[in-house]
Amino acid sequence: xxxxxxxxxxxGADWRALAAYRRAGGYEAATRALREMTTxxxxxxVKASGLRGRGGAGFSTGxxxxxxxxxxxxxxxxxxxxxxxxxxxxxxxxxxxxxNPHLFLEGLIIAGYAINARAAYVYIRGEYVTPFxxxxxxxxxxxxxxxxxxxxxxxxxxxxxxxxxxxxxxxCGEETGMIESAEGRKGQPRKRPPFPAVYGLWxxxxxxxxxxxxxxxxxxxxxxxxxxxxxxxPTSTGNTLFGVSGHVNRPGVYELPLGTxxxxxxxxxxxxxxxxxxxxxxxxGGVSMPVLSAEQVDVAMDHESLKQAGTLLGTGGIxxxxxxxxxxxxxxxxxxxxRHETCGQCTxxxxxxxxxxxxxQRIEAGQGSAADLRTIESVxxxxxxxxxxxxxxxxxxxxxxxxxxxxxxxxxxxxEGRCPLPESFEx
Amino acid sequence: xxAVVSGTSVLxxxxxxxxxxxxxxxxxxxxxxxxxxxxxxxxxGYVPLEAQRELAALLGIRPIEVREVVTFYPxxxxxxxxxxxxQVCVNIACALAGARQVIRALERRFGIAVGERTPxxxxxxxxxxxxxxxxxxxCVQVNNDPFIENxxxxxxxxxxxxxx
Ligand SMILES: Cc1cc2nc3c(=O)[nH]c(=O)nc-3n(C[C@H](O)[C@H](O)[C@H](O)COP(=O)(O)O)c2cc1C
Ligand code: SF4
Ligand code: FES
Numbered sequence: 001x002x003x004x005x006x007x008x009x010x011x012g013a014d015w016r017a018l019a020a021y022r023r024a025g026g027y028e029a030a031t032r033a034l035r036e037m038t039t040x041x042x043x044x045x046v047k048a049s050g051l052r053g054r055g056g057a058g059f060s061t062g063x064x065x066x067x068x069x070x071x072x073x074x075x076x077x078x079x080x081x082x083x084x085x086x087x088x089x090x091x092x093x094x095x096x097x098x099x100n101p102h103l104f105l106e107g108l109i110i111a112g113y114a115i116n117a118r119a120a121y122v123y124i125r126g127e128y129v130t131p132f133x134x135x136x137x138x139x140x141x142x143x144x145x146x147x148x149x150x151x152x153x154x155x156x157x158x159x160x161x162x163x164x165x166x167x168x169x170x171x172c173g174e175e176t177g178m179i180e181s182a183e184g185r186k187g188q189p190r191k192r193p194p195f196p197a198v199y200g201l202w203x204x205x206x207x208x209x210x211x212x213x214x215x216x217x218x219x220x221x222x223x224x225x226x227x228x229x230x231x232x233x234p235t236s237t238g239n240t241l242f243g244v245s246g247h248v249n250r251p252g253v254y255e256l257p258l259g260t261x262x263x264x265x266x267x268x269x270x271x272x273x274x275x276x277x278x279x280x281x282x283x284x285g286g287v288s289m290p291v292l293s294a295e296q297v298d299v300a301m302d303h304e305s306l307k308q309a310g311t312l313l314g315t316g317g318i319x320x321x322x323x324x325x326x327x328x329x330x331x332x333x334x335x336x337x338x339r340h341e342t343c344g345q346c347t348x349x350x351x352x353x354x355x356x357x358x359x360x361q362r363i364e365a366g367q368g369s370a371a372d373l374r375t376i377e378s379v380x381x382x383x384x385x386x387x388x389x390x391x392x393x394x395x396x397x398x399x400x401x402x403x404x405x406x407x408x409x410x411x412x413x414x415x416e417g418r419c420p421l422p423e424s425f426e427x
Numbered sequence: 428x429x430a431v432v433s434g435t436s437v438l439x440x441x442x443x444x445x446x447x448x449x450x451x452x453x454x455x456x457x458x459x460x461x462x463x464x465x466x467x468x469x470x471x472g473y474v475p476l477e478a479q480r481e482l483a484a485l486l487g488i489r490p491i492e493v494r495e496v497v498t499f500y501p502x503x504x505x506x507x508x509x510x511x512x513x514q515v516c517v518n519i520a521c522a523l524a525g526a527r528q529v530i531r532a533l534e535r536r537f538g539i540a541v542g543e544r545t546p547x548x549x550x551x552x553x554x555x556x557x558x559x560x561x562x563x564x565x566c567v568q569v570n571n572d573p574f575i576e577n578x579x580x581x582x583x584x585x586x587x588x589x590x591x
Contacts, residue, residue, distance in 0.1 A: 088518040088557035126465065126502045127558050130573045162452045165462050167500035170556065184460035184486070186499040202454050245520035245561035252562045287519055317561070319519055333522050337556055426527035 055210030285314025290401030
């Protein structure tokens with residue numbers, strides 16, 4: 001089945017310049033939304049499309065927008081766009097920002113209109129210097145063409161888009177950590193309630209949306225919710241950007257309908273497992289999501305099917321591992337990451353991430369015991385569902401997920417006192 | 428790249444003006460803090476305490492509020508790093524592609540361990556967490572330059588050339 005791409009430009013096309021993007025129909029949706037549609041109608045259309053957030057949690061975008069207050073309240077509203085993209089295995093938002101910046105900016109204009117925002121603030125991870133530069137240029141071009149600022153698209157609205165830079169902390173991708181960081185503080189997540197729609201940036205009503213999420217919006221407005229719903233599954237609608245990395249022949253970002261079979265993504269699009277080796281394990285949606293084993297490769301990549309398989313879609317960042325890869329080492333690399341990134345506010349998370357890392361180090365070195373395996377599960381249990389944000393849950397799921405799915409390999413490390421996979425990558 | 432005090436101020440007029448322009452974008456001046464720190468570090472190579480104090484005064488906050496931020500975020504350095512600060516991603520996709528071997532080869536080449544700086548101040552070496560370039564692993568970033576992608580563990584000579 002031929003897949004129609006709409007997030008990434010067609011092969012060979014360069015839509016980075018405003019003129020090129022407009023020739024391809026760009027900013028028609030924004031013009032229509034702002035001139036001909038009420039804000040409520042935009043929200044309703046997006047709600048009807050079934051669009052779910054692409055930042056990891058998969059929440060209904062239209063519903064999120066409808067939590068925002070009506071205009072005329074005591075405080076201005078803001079759109080805070082999450083371009084922190086730090087979930088390991090995830091490198092898709094960068095593709096949109098670098099290759100189709102104006103689609104993203106058009107999405108920010110329509111989303112900002114829908115929630116009556118005064119301005120959009122885009123929080124870009126500090127390491128993304130190229131996306132920052134491409135977007136700065138695109139915004140300058142838009143402003144010079146009179147399409148940003150006062151009198152937006154011939155209306156009496158005023159709207160601006162500002163770029164912010166992060167500085168290397170993963171936790172600033174968590175929406176309230178991002179808001180704290182954008183206010184010039186440590187990126188420590190806030191307790192909820194109050195939710196950002198009530199108390200967000202500078203204490204004002206704020207919607208946090210991911211880069212890819214808002215980039216779907218111009219197409220939903222242009223071609224309608226009914227069209228959008230023809231793509232994907234009934235409850236996971238539209239295309240999405242799957243990032244495929246690890247042991248495949250053609251790693252990269254593939255725009256495909258939600259619900260595409262994992263096997264098809266790996267074998268057809270990513271060219272199969274490298275060197276013709278056997279598939280062993282797949283992380284389906286960034287390292288926060290529990291790993292799948294090769295027997296589960298026929299799962300469909302949508303929210304419901306992955307939930308049934310015992311994991312989650314997350315960011316759609318797929319990491320493929322072949323039969324050389326040691327699962328204890330994979331779990332160790334990921335535990336090291338979470339130990340490095342915990343913001344330290346919650347005891348369970350601060351201590352738990354350190355414990356998981358220590359236990360896995362010991363097992364990897366061949367010095368672990370059967371009791372250590374049980375301790376991983378009990379520490380994981382304490383870390384779940386009890387903290388300010390979901391980093392703690394993610395760290396627990398990742399470690400216990402590897403242990404449950406590949407228990408025999410963990411036990412072999414304990415019994416043999418060494419790694420049984422001589423060809424494995426090093427942690 | 429060292430913090431030479433010109434006149435009475437560590438921060439140059441150019442950086443101060445750039446920070447003042449950034450402040451205009453936000454309802455609260457301190458929201459410009461992260462980008463201001465990038466600007467300072469871009470000029471000085473790191474963010475010494477004097478610069479933190481001046482930045483605090485510029486944004487109307489206390490020096491400790493700047494320091495909290497400097498020490499929370501991995502990209503900021505309070506002490507000088509190498510003129511080329513080489514950051515190698517060691518997260519899962521890069522680990523699968525041989526990041527550890529890349530690090531070992533660079534350690535041998537520069538004669539330093541991760542976290543150290545060469546005696547002449549030319550290079551320093553750091554482990555990075557996922558840089559958002561997993562499809563082109565191994566990914567390396569030098570200072571704040573665009574990524575060096577698809578680094579092969581058996582072609583470190585090539586990497587060293589690109590690092591310069
Ligand atoms: C630890 C942690 C890290 C996160 N990192 C990101 C990120 O880098 N980018 C992102 O868009 N969402 C990230 N999220 C999800 C955000 O909190 C939020 O749900 C999302 O940005 C909302 O946008 P959406 O509804 O458009 O998906 C993270 C969540 C957690 C708990
Ligand atoms: S769960 Fe972890 S990362 Fe999240 S707020 Fe608590 S300590 Fe910080
Ligand atoms: S794992 Fe290295 S860039 Fe993502």
